[in-house]
Amino acid sequence: MRTKFKAWAQPFLDEHLEIQCSVEDLNSYPRYYLEIGSGKGQFLCAMALKYPTKLFVGIERNVTCAGITAKKIVENQLENAKLMFVDAEKVLPLIKDNSVETLFLNFSDPWPKKRHGKKRLTSEKFLKEYYRILKEKGRLIFKTDNEQLFNFSLEMIENSPFELILADPNYDGLDSFDEMSEYERNFRQQNLPIYRIILEKL
Numbered sequence: 001m002r003t004k005f006k007a008w009a010q011p012f013l014d015e016h017l018e019i020q021c022s023v024e025d026l027n028s029y030p031r032y033y034l035e036i037g038s039g040k041g042q043f044l045c046a047m048a049l050k051y052p053t054k055l056f057v058g059i060e061r062n063v064t065c066a067g068i069t070a071k072k073i074v075e076n077q078l079e080n081a082k083l084m085f086v087d088a089e090k091v092l093p094l095i096k097d098n099s100v101e102t103l104f105l106n107f108s109d110p111w112p113k114k115r116h117g118k119k120r121l122t123s124e125k126f127l128k129e130y131y132r133i134l135k136e137k138g139r140l141i142f143k144t145d146n147e148q149l150f151n152f153s154l155e156m157i158e159n160s161p162f163e164l165i166l167a168d169p170n171y172d173g174l175d176s177f178d179e180m181s182e183y184e185r186n187f188r189q190q191n192l193p194i195y196r197i198i199l200e201k202l
Contacts, residue, residue, distance in 0.1 A: 003040070009067025013085055019073045021057060021082040023094045032057050034133075035104040036088045036121060039181060041069025043106050046179035048073075048081035054101075055080050061087045088121075092129040100133045103140045107183040110146040122153035127160045131201055140199040141178075143171065145187045150195035162199035171196035 013020070026032070031054075038044045038058030048056045058081070060066040066085040073081045084091065108121040117123060122142060130140050140162065144150055150169065157164055171194045173180065184194060 003062060003064050003068075006064045006067060009064045012067045013063070013070055016070050016074055019070055019078075019081070019083055021084055023091060025082075026057060026084070027094075027096045027099065029055060029057075029099075031055065031101055032099075033102045033104070034100045035059065035106065037105065037108050038069055038083070039065050039106070039183070041065075041072045041083075042185075043104070043179050043181040044069060044081055044083075045072045045076055045078060048078045049076065050179065052080055055082070057082045057084065059084045059086060059088045059091065061085070089126075092126070092133070095129075095133045097132055098135050101135060101138055103130055103134060103138070105140070105142040106181045107144055108142075108149070110144070110149040112146075112148060117152070120149065120152060122149070122156050124156055124159065127156055127162065131161055134201045136201060138201045139165070140197075140201075142197040142199075143181075143184065144195050145183065145192055147193075147195065150197070153197055157197070157199060160199075161202065163202055164197070165200050166196065166198040168196040169193060 033054055033056045035044050035058045038060045041058060044056055044058040058069060060069060066083060069083055105121050111119045142153060154167060187194060
């Protein structure tokens with residue numbers, strides 16, 4: 001489901017640097033919650049509204065999605081939501097160890113072709129980075145509509161140091177520490193199953 005290009009997105013991002021953060025900013029935060037692939041920002045902004053004392057940071061590389069997220073942050077005057085318009089693969093190695101409270105992966109690109117397995121955000125190389133940057137007892141929370149990606153992720157987790165807390169093939173959406181993204185709302189309206197995994201750093 002491709003997002004239609006919006007010409008206003010880049011100028012809006014350029015005009016609102018106050019809601020964006022750099023790696024240096026990120027590494028200075030004593031406590032924050034990170035979403036990789038924040039899309040149009042529905043989850044990020046809903047969580048920031050729901051938990052005003054917690055800081056939520058979204059990483060998004062698509063300029064249109066980043067622009068839409070930025071607009072939501074600005075319009076809702078969310079001081080506890082920040083955006084990084086950058087490729088997560090490039091920024092992850094720069095994030096300091098033991099710094100993230102919870103890391104969210106919501107409806108990541110499944111990269112269905114076998115040769116693209118290393119690009120999946122739950123591949124071995126990404127899991128290693130997540131484990132490194134999460135605090136002790138920090139959690140990785142993953143949701144997808146894609147059964148193949150769910151099963152692939154479980155296979156990758158078996159060889160990771162994470163403790164598997166939950167592997168739910170039909171998540172009911174009732175966890176209080178959660179919100180729906182645009183994708184999830186659309187899938188639930190179609191009565192499609194949502195797969196969810198929760199991992200914890202030992």
